[in-house]
Amino acid sequence: GDSVTQMEGPVTLSEEAFLTINCTYTATGYPSLFWYVQYPGEGLQLLLKATKADDKGSNKGFEATYRKETTSFHLEKGSVQVSDSAVYFCALSDRGSNYKLTFGKGTLLTVNP
Amino acid sequence: DGGITQSPKYLFRKEGQNVTLSCEQNLNHDAMYWYRQDPGQGLRLIYYSQIVNDFQKGDIAEGYSVSREKKESFPLTVTSAQKNPTAFYLCASSIGRPGGAGIQPQHFGDGTRLSIL
Numbered sequence: 001g002d003s004v005t006q007m008e009g010p011v012t013l014s015e016e017a018f019l020t021i022n023c024t025y026t027a028t029g030y031p032s033l034f035w036y037v038q039y040p041g042e043g044l045q046l047l048l049k050a051t052k053a054d055d056k057g058s059n060k061g062f063e064a065t066y067r068k069e070t071t072s073f074h075l076e077k078g079s080v081q082v083s084d085s086a087v088y089f090c091a092l093s094d095r096g097s098n099y100k101l102t103f104g105k106g107t108l109l110t111v112n113p
Numbered sequence: 114d115g116g117i118t119q120s121p122k123y124l125f126r127k128e129g130q131n132v133t134l135s136c137e138q139n140l141n142h143d144a145m146y147w148y149r150q151d152p153g154q155g156l157r158l159i160y161y162s163q164i165v166n167d168f169q170k171g172d173i174a175e176g177y178s179v180s181r182e183k184k185e186s187f188p189l190t191v192t193s194a195q196k197n198p199t200a201f202y203l204c205a206s207s208i209g210r211p212g213g214a215g216i217q218p219q220h221f222g223d224g225t226r227l228s229i230l
Contacts, residue, residue, distance in 0.1 A: 041223075041224075042223050043205075043221035044156075044221040046219075049218055101219060103156045104155055105155040106155050
């Protein structure tokens with residue numbers, strides 16, 4: 001079955017530091033990949049997505065590239081802000097799982113001023 | 114503004130009691146989903162519905178029930194058979210039926226936190 005593995009948290013950074021959150025996946029088909037963000041007490045918001053190999057999703061300074069050869073979709077941001085503090089979820093969806101979303105366990109990011 | 118509305122934000126259940134969580138969307142989405150979120154476990158799919166009057170079990174459906182009588186509404190009932198109901202429940206929706214319009218991202222409500230008295 002499908003699965004998503006993302007780096008264990010929590011991650012604590014100072015403002016303006018570089019962020020990487022690793023995400024790897026296994027899938028029965030050719031999945032679409034997503035990063036979602038959850039701010040405290042709220043639901044999830046789509047941050048970015050990629051639907052085919054070598055696609056780069058980007059939004060709000062965050063980027064992730066769909067790497068089929070390494071089955072990875074790592075999230076990066078060059079300079080984090082305090083407002084980026086949240087839980088980040090990597091997820092995939094493919095035909096083999098009837099297009100249901102499979103989530104990683106989430107990574108808590110705290111950015112200190 | 115279009116979106117997904119979950120109510121109530123906080124809910125308390127007594128032992129042996131059924132409770133129903135509301136989820137309404139005005140995005141005209143065909144597909145709707147219910148997830149359960151526990152600390153350190155990510156999100157797990159409870160039920161999903163691709164079209165009105167049809168729904169399928171997800172990975173952890175035991176102790177839960179749903180209905181989909183209207184496109185806009187997908188209520189979740191947590192029954193007394195669910196022995197560990199304390200969690201954060203999230204409802205989501207997406208455009209079209211899975212596979213019909215390609216893989217579309219899911220849009221989430223703000224969640225309902227259920228606790229046992």
